[in-house]
Amino acid sequence: MSELRKKFFTAPLLKIIKRVLPPISETEREAMEAGEVWWDAELLSGKPDWDQLLGMGPPELNKEEQAFLEGPVEELCRMINDWQISYVDHDIPQHVWDFLRANHFFGIIIPKKYGGLGFSPTAHAEIVTKISTRSTSVGVTVMVPNSLGPGELLLSHGTQEQKDYYLPRLADGRDIPCFALTSPQAGSDAASMIDYGIVCYGEHQGEKVLGMRVNWHKRYITLGPIATVLGLAFKLYDPDHIIGDEEELGITVALVPTDTPGVSIGQRHLPAMQAFQNGPNWGKDVFMPMEWIIGGEENVGKGWEMLMSALAAGRGISLPSLSTGGAKMAARTTGAYARIREQFNVPVGRFEGVQRRLAEIAAIAFVLDSAHKTTTRALDEGRKPAVITAIMKANATCGLRQAIIDAMDIHAGKAIMDGPMNYLGNVYRAVPVAITVEGANLLTRSLMIFGQGAIRCHPYLLKEMLAAENPDQEKGLDELDELLPKHMWFQFKTLCRGVFHGWTLGLFASSPRNVGRAAKYYRQLNRYSAVLTLVTEISLMTLGGELKRKELISSRLGDVLSQLYLLSCTLKRFYDDDHPKDDLPLLEFAMRDGLHKIEVSLLEVFQNFPRPFIGQIMRFLTMPWGHSVHTASDRQAKACAELLLTPSETRDRLTSGVYVGNAGDGVDIVEQAFEKVCASERAREKLKKGGIRALSRGTVEEGLKKNLISDEEAEILYDAADAVEKAIQVDHFDHLGGRSDTVQ
Template sequence: MSSLRQKWVTAPLLNWIKKVLPPISDTEREAMEAGEVWWDAELLSGKPDWDKLLNMGQPELTEAEQAFIDGPVEELCKMVDDWKVSYEDHDISPDIWDFLKKNRFFGIIIPEEFGGLGFSPTAHAQIVTKISTRSTSVGVTVMVPNSLGPGELLMAHGTDEQKRHYLPRLADGRDIPCFGLTSPEAGSDAAAMVDNGVVCYETYKGEKTLGMRVNWHKRYITLGPVSTVLGLAFKLYDPDHILGDEEELGITVALVPTDTEGVTIGQRHLPAMQAFMNGPNWGKDVFIPMDWIIGGQENIGHGWHMLMSALAAGRGISLPSLSTGGAKLAARTTGAYAYVREQFGISIGKFEGVQRRLAEIAGIAYVLDSAHKTTTRALDQGRKPAVISAIMKAHATFGLRQSINDAMDIHAGKAIIDGPSNYLGNVYRAVPVAITVEGANILTRSLMIFGQGAIRCHPYLLQEMEAATNPDHEAGVKELDALLPKHFMFQLKTFVRAVFHGWTGGLFASSPKGVGDAAKYYRQMNRYSAVLTLVTEISLMSLGGELKRKEMISARLGDVLSDLYLMSCALKRFNDDGSPDKDRPLLEFAMRSGFHNIEVSLIEVFHNFPIRFIGQLMQFLTMPWGHSIRDASDRQAKACADLIMVPSETRERLTEGVFLGNPGDGIDIVEQAFELSHATADIRDKMKKGGVRALSVKSVEEALSKGLINEEEATEMKLTAEAVDKAIQVDHFDSLGGQKTTG
């Protein structure tokens, strides 16, 4: 029976699979094999095991990590004048550079045995988050050496000799690293890289030495202009067959001191008015000995896999940390400003149009912080979730963009006039940088998240693809034959689950124990996990390799997977915090908005599916009632807006880690006005009831003369009026660009 099935069913099916499977390049395969799957695989299983997520614990800091954040990180934030860094000097001052080196900020992830701090991913993330609320330029400067770069690559792949030499020097700042990957011709397409090296023998330090003659042109290299050691990616060739029969040896990564003959470090780029160092570099016939390859000669051709492995973890920390910090800063300052800024005698935060934007800002901060904590917790446990890291990079930066745009709208003129008191302008300018680096978001969203996720997270698809590409046809048939019954049962269960939950609105889906009335959200999460899994199966079967080219479809399905992950993290965070009732509006807003977005994405997939009948069938099977979950209500939006306009434990939890400024800084000024305004709210109500609606020193005197308030209250109100007036002022400059005053 088995042999007959293989001959008449499996073998023809294998031939069909070979025709419809999307072609996968070597670079795509290595990217796909880098890192690992984790909660993303549960979400694409159709039935997530919530205990795996809820029982993984909360991110924690050691005493040393907390002391570092409370000590050197806090001190660094106090030292930084972001206006001076970004607009006056266009550089980080020497004393800050010295402070960063002295306190080993460039060695956050380097083990203590090599002179680094040896901190966890959670600590690394919280450090970058806090610094980023003070200065994105300083945040990026700290972030890059601890992200994708020589330090991480050396720890994972370096030889013992390379580690002993470089890691202590990187940890204490004697060496400043950069990493050269992007070239003008190739951009994000590593397969198109033109930077190349040729295996050869050269006389090096008086001896005949085996190495490579390398030529390159790199740009957009952060820390490049000040770097002393360059991590370099290039394609290596062996035309003289010195190493063997192969001529094309693949992408290789080496460490090159920047004072090496033939290396040219270019002048600075100026990325969107940010002051972090960034620039191009070139190499002309640079001789690189073989022992400069990270990991030595045996790692020739493994460079792309090494980079993807590092990126699988690093991309989940660096830019998500910066984005989370920016979103928290937006929530804290915009809530405060909306409360103290008045129009027509009332706080602008009471206008419903503003409240909706405030709710979006609060909801984004809650979701990003939740996802940030969950992801770094997974990294603490040694995981390298490649697809989730891509989700975090893309959607954290997308979230930052929306949050800062909304914050700018609410602040209006306060945020669009440059000056030391503008605490949002520089974050706003940093958004395009975050969106386009470490894998441009358009590419990540359109191709990577779902393209990799659908294959990596599927329990059988990757194995079936390997069977289809097995050069031994009979062995491939046997491998596929063993997988088919399992895959069929998976499809059958997925079909039943998705259709049942789709037609019953998820009412009978399961939920974990002990989650209280949040169970309704878990049921819907299970429903849409099943729907996404079934839609993925049908899309792959009907479109095959064509799905790879349907980027709009792939992007929308990736959005569904991303929303499911972000919402999972919000549920975990709410559970970890003890399900506080005061935080419930944030969870409700996040979940309702998320489900609404998921339904919009799925319906757009159905309506735009290339095979119209199949699109209609998928909607009939999984979403027969159309939009069944409305977006967050006005009531929920108002509740969220109020949470960031009132001093509370919820506001403190939501914006934990934001540097609140030195006395006289823009953030400090708006915070002081916020606190005084709440402290005198009852007095202000007396004035309004008596017909004095404006808030100024003159109006306070008017209220006093009318007997609406007493002398003591008048003194308090004058202080409040002065603080609010100071908070809404913007900076003036003379024609030469020097600061004149604030007003």
């Protein structure tokens, strides 16, 4: 029976698969093999195992990590003057550089035996998050050596000799690293770089040794202008077949001291008014011994795989940390400002239009922080979920952009006048930097999240594609024959589950036990996990390799997968926090918003599917009733906004890790005004009952004269009025741009 099936079913199907599916290039294969799948595979199974996610527990810091956050990180934040760094000096001052080196901020991930801190991914993330709420430039300076620098590559791939030499020097800041990947011609497409090296013999330290002569031109290299060692990516060739039969050896990564003859370090770029060091570098016929390759000669041509693992750390920790910190800072300061700033004698935060924006900011901060915590918790366990880190990078940076835009809308003129009092402007200018680095979000969204995720997370598809490409056709046929029955059974279950949950609106989908009022949202995520899995199967069957080129379809399906992951993390965070009742408005707003986005993306897939009839079939099978989840109601938005307008444990929990600021700076002034205004609420109500609605020293005096308030209450109101007056001011300068000592 098996032989008959193989002859009359599997063999003809193998020919179809080879014709329909595009061949997998070596670069694509290495990218797919880098990292691993995790919760993304559960979401694309159609029936996620929630016990796996909820059973992880919350992320935790050990005593040493917590002490570092409360000690050196707090002290660093006190030292930072972001206005001075970004607009006056355009550089981090020497005493801050010295502090970073002395406290091993560049060795957060380096093990203690090499002189580093040896902290967990969660601690790494919390450190970068807090610093970024104070200064993007300092945050970037700290995050790069710990994620995009050679340190992680050395830990994963370096020889013992390389580790013993470089890691102690990186940990204490004797060496400042950078990672030289981006070329002017290639951009994010590392496979298209033209930087090259030729295997040859040359002289090194007075001896003739086997090595490479390398030429390159790199740009946009963070820390490049001050780096002492480059992690350099280039294509290596062996035209004389010195080390083997192959001429094109592939992408290779080497460690190159910047004082090596032939290396040129260019002048600085100025990325969007950010002060972190960034610039180009070149190499002209630079000879390097083979021992400079990370991992030695045996790692020739393995650079692409190494790059994928290094970029995953930046995508999963560094940029999401920066984005989460920015979103949480926007939530805290915007809620405070909307509470103290009045129009028509009413706090602007009580206007419905503003409340909706406040709710969106709060929900973004809540979701990003939840996903950030869940991702770093997985990294703590040693996982390397490549697709999920891409989801985090794209959605965290876009989430920050939306949060900052909404925050600036609410602050109005306060946020568009530059100066030390403006705590949002520099974050706003940093957003495009975060969105475009490590693979621009357009590329990440359209090609990586679903394009790689659908294949990597599928239980059978990648194995089938590899079987179809097996040069041993008989062996490939045997492998495919074993896989196909399993795949067909998977398709049948997926069809049943997707149609059933689609037609019943997920009412009968399962949910974990002991999740309380959040159970309905677990059911909806189960529903759309089943729907996405079914739509993915149909899309792959009908479009095959064409799906890879339908970037808009792939993007929308990637958006569904992204929202499923973000919302899963949000539910996990609510579960880990023991279902706090006061956080329900945040949960409801975030879940409704995310589920609505899922529905919009799916309906757009059906509407724009290249085979219109198939698109309508998919809609009929999975979403026959159209939209079933609407965005949060105005009542829910108001409840969510109120969490930012009122002092509470929920507000503090949502914005934990935000550096509130040094006495007298912009964030501190607004926070102090917020506290004083809230503390004076009762006395203010007495004034209003007496017909006095505005808050100023004059109206307080009027209230005293009318015996509406006591002397003690008057002092409280005087303090609040003075604090508000100070908080709403902006910086001003003389006509030459020199700063005045006063604000108005």
